[in-house]
Amino acid sequence: MIGFQNMYLFVDDIGARGWLIMGAISSFLEAKSDHKQYHYQHIRANEAGFSxxxxxxxxxxxAVLIPIAVLTYSGVQTKVTTDLVTVDLKVIGxxxxxxxxxxxxxxxxxxTLVDDGYLDELPKDKFVSGGVGYRFIPxxxxxxxWSIGPNKSDDGGAADDIKLEFAP
Structure with a gap:
């Protein structure tokens, strides 16, 4: 606080005694710096880290939250893939x-739908890697x-397979 008091004493006469103001400000900053340094040393001495x-x-x-997040993510991913497959099957239908x-x-x-221009490209089953198409009965x-579904096993349109039937 001494630095502030000295600074206010000389505010009216900055030209002649400006160097005193600068000295007061620098001593104030040094005192504040010393206080910070002491404070950080004090913290480091008494609180070295986490217990x-x-x-x-x-x-x-x-350990509790990570499995919950993984299960939630995989459930959402399966739902999104199922929705994409359903859209593909409706387009094919x-x-x-x-x-x-x-x-x-x-x-x-x-x-045949691709060759005759009814589809732009052959849609691939999203549950199968490697570009395998959807299953059908010619x-x-x-x-x-149908798609093989989330279990990635061709059950002929049964079990968890995602299937659609289209009648004329």
Whole structure:
């Protein structure tokens, strides 16, 4: 506080005694710096880090939260993939119906829908890596198409397979 008092004494006469003001300000800053340094040394001496109990508490919380986050993420990912597959199957169904209206029969395969211009590209099953397409029963009435589903096992359109049937 001495620095501030000296500074206020000389505010009116800055030209002649400006160097005294600068001296007061610098001594004030040095005192404040010394206080900070003492404060940080004091903290380091008495509080060297986290206690073992604090670390165990944090590790326990993480051990509980991480599996919950992983399960939630995988559930959301499966739901999104299922929704994408359902959209693909509906697009295939619409193309198959259009094919049926023009030709009087369902196509012999999904590739026929691409070859004849009803689909831009052959959709791939999102549950299978490697670019495998959806399963179907050729020329069936109703036209049946399915994905292997989240269990990644072809159950012929049963179990968890995602399937749609399209009648004319």
């Amino acid at each position: 073992l109990i604090e670390l165990l508490f944090v590790i326990t919380i993480l 619409a193309a198959a119906r259009t094919y049926y209206m023009k030709n009087g029969t369902f196509p012999i395969g999904i590739q 020329s069936s009435n109703p036209f049946k198409v």
